[in-house]
Amino acid sequence: MTTPLHLAVALDGAGWHPAAWREEGARPRDLFSARHWAALVAEAERGLLDFVTIEDALGPQSTAPDGPDGRTDRVRGRFDAVLLAARVAPLTSRIGIVPTATTTHTEPFHVAIGIATLDHVSGGRAGWRAQVSGRRAEAAHFGRRDFPVLDPEHLDDRHVGDLFEEAADAVEVARRLWDSWEDDAEIRDVATGRFIDRDRLHYIDFSGRWFTVKGPSITPRSPQGQPVVTALAHARVPYEFAARSADVVYVTPHDREEARRIVEEVRAIPRDGAPLKIFADLVVILGADAAEAAERGARLDEVAGAELTSDAAIFTGSAGELADLLLDWQRAGIQGYRLRPAAVPYDLERITREVTAVLRGRGAFRAAYEAGTLRGLLGLPRPVSRYEEATTS
């Protein structure tokens, strides 16, 4: 009997192919309307996917590793992902919504209450893709820190290490803040005139290299208690960050063997609490059959004027072939996938309508939502506040 797979889609602009916005049916002006996003998330929910992620960054997209590229032929501009997530939350009821928020220049306090609020407005469907921002160009938008130019060929190990250390601190602060109100802190006790039992609110007293945060949160504990923290990781340092801080990690193997090696490496990193969920990221270009998919890919590449490249593996083929691959890598320890549709709505609809159906036929995907929260869909229990014991004992 197959263990069901988790399926998520990563939403970004018109899709992950740079020419996606030029496809028929793309309606590129709508990228900056709520309608576009609401339709995509509704489609993902109809497909019973676990969650969607929403990309974001504190600077425009660029083909250059750091700084603008001056191009006019590609999608530029993004909404703040947490707000976009909140905007679509009331229009859906079961699917998880996982916006990206940067840990580097933002205030951990604000990010924590933003995600907690998303959890409140979505009734327990919030997650967070915690992302570092290492680019000099983005640091210059804040004018507080001077970063070296990010050069993927010659990464500055100390800089990268610091970014992920800081990210871990930011997640730690968020997690403590999310626990800083016990679930039953609100008592409304008329006899004593007290709205809350302040013994069930806790200072978090976090102190680290980059910030200190006193707490407690200003936002009461949210439906999931701890919204789901996720991270994309391509190498050792981010694997360690994910193992220490996240509930779900997205990795980028290019074949089953590499998937097995990455799973082994990630699993070997010590960690507290429930085991990390390991998802693989895949860019997907789909078609009725392999030939049609290849044709679509070629057409998109031609419009873009270059062959698609990605940090993740690129899959081109039919829904059935994709399902085969997903099940194949599952045997290497991959528990779920974050699929990056090359173009929306086309590739998204192939995922939600076809890939899910094939997997379901093989007993590897749900036929109905089995839980009302994102933690529930991922099989994660709702944790008690870490501070709870201290009071009740």
Next chain:
Amino acid sequence: MTTSTDALPRKRVHLAAHFPGVNNTTVWADPRSGSQIDFASFVHLARTAERGRFDFFFLAEGLRLRELKGRIHDLDVVGRPESLTVLAALAAVTGRLGLAGTVNATFNEPYELARRLATLDHLSEGRAAWNVVTSSDAFTGENFRRGGYLDRADRYTRAAEFVRVSRELWDSWAPGDLVADQESGHFVRHGDVGAVRHDGPHFTVEGHFNVPRAPQGHPVIIQAGDSDEGREFAASTADVIFSRHGTLEEGRAFYTDVKRRLSRYGRERHELKIMPAATFALGDTDEEAAEHAAEIRRLQVSPQTAIAFLEQIWGRDMSAYDPDGPLPDVEPEQEGGVSQGRVQVADRAAVAAKWRAVAEEKNLTIRQLVIEMTGRQSFVGSPATVARRIDEFVQADAADGFILVPHLTPGGLDDFVDRVVPLLQERGVFRADYEGTTLRDHLGLAVPRSLPEAAPAATSGDAPRLVPEAVPTAVPAAVPAAVPEGES
């Protein structure tokens, strides 16, 4: 009312709905009182406001839980969501209502906040507003990287520069820069869209903004703050002032003062709307409303809350005294204080003396005195009386409208919308339906063309006003802090 205003064309009233906050205005002990955090409560109030054709919905902010005597203040509502996140969600369930969030200029950075506000404006199709607050104390700073404390002058220069940079960022995409033309293959008009270069005393922002121009151009700017610096900042920069001057006389004085300052910035009187906070109590008759008002006041000032008020003014522990007994014969502390996260009482001796005089004259217990001296409702009466009074206030230039603070979540605005709004509409001073789609449309504000000229430096002369002066008058949420959600 006054004959002098009868000849003038009637001003239109603007109305906003304040989600009940964390001061004792909000009655949480009433059985009808609902959740302060469930999204359903926000939806109820926002939809009620939209049904009433209100200009906007308003959320306050406080970035650290308030403390009394070194412990978290537990007598009032505690806890709230992140403002802009809730507003983005509300954009999905409302269609015309403006969405105003209070966000602190001290504990944020322009690039991030400007893009969040531009995002909200897009997601709501032109309904976003930012209430720029400047509260800044080391106590709140303990939750932030920024930390620290800024004195009032620095707070406002930072806030002014913050808004300026934000407007530079919002202007960095011209209206036509998003092309998205599939034929020509141009997504953006040129390769340098969003370029910004700002180098000022508080902020250096260099690079490219990544949100296309917002539907309103610039989200509406609201200002809440009362000092000379605050008023100057509002006159130079804001579209709306959220004030605490809700009585006719104070309202008129404030209105005259602030509108007079506008010309210095080349701005017209209608370009800045003044909307004091206002509470209300309704009844079928004026007598019934007065009874209802008194009952609400009793619920707002529990015995424990009465003592807490006293402690903030006296600056010392008063828990030994009976709230139903007389005011004790103790002097206030001159130094130090018992509360954190609120505006401090500036001259305790004077306020205490005033309170004592009232207590003696009217022979009041502690609780009766607090009920008497704080937070009386701004408008009390039958729907007809309240509609008439609101109209009078606006026609008399005591306000351009009001930010209504209901005492109950989430149903506290229901009666007002059902019973008062139709009368305001009948009087011809309030819209029968929305006439535009954006918040700027509702407020009669033009879409900004370009950046305003640099504002002259705020004057720094007068000593700060004594905060407690405002206490007994029109403050809805009247802690001595005298700020509806005053967290500073």
